[in-house]
Amino acid sequence: MEEYISLKVELRGRRENSILDLEGLEYTEAENRIFRFINMVFRGERFVNLRIEGDDGKAKIIREFERINYAEARERIIEFLKFIYKVEESLPEVEESWLTRYDIENLSQKDKLLLLLKHNHPNEWVRS
Incomplete structure (x- = not known):
């Protein structure tokens, strides 16, 4: 059974502040919506301050990053989502x-x- 997870992504740029709240989504759907959101924000900004919160009902995790570009934001969000959703990367089988x-x-x-x-x-x- 997958846990109920709520997420909040806040991007603060020079021109605007944008917030996205998500609740109860599976990993891939949350990832897709967040990336559509940051794509929209980065059309008008080169650097932003990123704040991402995740709550699985047992713990609330908050990460903040200052003045990061688009590539860094994507990377930090992927790391955060993998952690909060407990996604394990498996290595391919190798014949030794x-x-x-x-x-x-x-x-x-x-x-x-x-x-x-x-x-x-x-x-x-x-x-x-």
Whole structure:
């Protein structure tokens, strides 16, 4: 059973203040509505102050960010929504038996990177 979550997004720019209240929406619907809202606000603003609140009935969480651009706002909102909705990112299944076919110790960094990409390893693994 999914929890009842209420959200409030407030964007304060130089020209205007805008507030969006959402209640009882599923993750994807909340995300879509919030992004339509910030798209509208960023048509007239380059930077805003963002305040986002989430309440799941047990706790109220408030995050505030000052003078952020559109890309940062989207990123912060996605992080917040994943946290409040308890969305877990799962890594794709990786077959590790392919490692035995290569002499890993004698491969260059470039060859190792290409092998990781070829065998569908997540970007987080490739970066490390």
